[in-house]
Amino acid sequence: MEAVQAVRGMNDILPEQVGWWQGIESAAREVLENFGYREMRTPVAEKLELFARGIGESTDIVEKEMYAFQDRNGDWLALRPEATASIVRSYVQHKLHADSGHCKFYQIGPMFRHERPQKGRYRQFHQIDAEVFGLDGPMIDAEMMHMLDVLLERIGISGVTLNINSLGCAKCRQVYREALKSFLVEKGDGFCGDCMRRRETNPLRVFDCKVQRCGELLESAPRLIDYICDDCRAHFDAVKDGLEKLGTRYAVNPRIVRGLDYYMRTTFEVITDRLGSQNAIGGGGRYDGLVRDLGGPDVPAVGFAMGMERLVLLLEQEKGRPVRLPRCFFASLGEKAGQSAFLLAQQFRGQGIETEIDYEGRSLKSQMRRADKSGARYVLILGEDELARREIQLRDMLTKTQRIVPLENILETLLAVDSEK
């Protein structure tokens, strides 16, 4: 009988790793709530149309990476490839914009893209996602990036760089696109095949190219920064000013272009050099037109997403795994003592003391070995002799000291001994 395997690119997170995940999630909740964000949980599947409209028909995500399928009614659905479209949909559907001036939401959960897996990139992956609706000023852009900085520090990740850029608004970007396009045509066939193709489909993306020659040619390319209109420039300057006042270090990087259609003005990425070619651990930007495009009011918005797998990979490089250890381990000899130990262990757990026990009636030596491996600080040994005398042995595995305690006092004694340490 052949065993069934997990789906390609969709991974189990086993107990020995789950500590990282719990740490990241609790840090994220703490920091985001602290900045006024509230959690929202949307379904993992949506109407296919939502993503097609929200992310952009011509993006790679929509064109070839979506988990799309027909349900039994024949409706086209898709597993969400990112969270923003869903959150916007929910925001519009429940008319949350009626509540107050602005809204801040976050969401933590799995996303799905049918790509070829590699290091730091999987078909089911997890994101921490935050969105703000109703604010068009630069302060929130700066605050959001600052929050990202705070969050990463709280999680315990260092050595990353915040790169920022401005894409301008629809108007100035149009002017720039034309200028860039004619530059690319002028330079002709010096560029790689991919860039030649991008020239027609999405010229801005040439800045993402990793081919060295293309990078060199682009040195003299027109810069978006020089083309953005006065309003956009003022916005960008104010974002940078805000970051400086908040003490958040950043680098202006004109190559931060982002793959989703809806971005405008501020875009940013948090980059690391320790993850191979998947170097972005988080990214986001402003998308003022999207809510309207998805049938809602004309509300400005900013958001970001962080890749949790990539955070875990970084944490693993830096530190040893966090392991959870039981406090107590019950060892017993004989059937009657085993029963008593079993009931005592439940009492301990009832008091919130993490407790493990041998269930199999093994030799004491073997139980001690297991106790040691479990990492428990205290072992409680109950044999027939102790039971007859209404006593129990309390052994401290660290100090290797052992004492006899009356059975009815064991809980209080343990609590007293443990709190001294």
Place this chain on the structure above:
RNA sequence: GUGGGUGUAGCUCAAUUGGUUAGAGCACUGGGUUGUGGCCCCAGAGGCUGUCGGUUCGAGCCCGAUCACUCACCCCA
């Protein structure tokens, strides 16, 4: 979707030019101590060498296919 690399015990890896019964370390189980952990010693268990086909007297090793993993491209978190 395209290209490279790798598949041998739970894990990390050996196995001479193709040659008899595929080994080791770690981990696991038991014992050395009638009831006491780590170190040490002894023993045990654990494998269709990813799968299918081919070449050969003979394949873990060579060839083909397939699957999986992995890295990179593309793209992105």
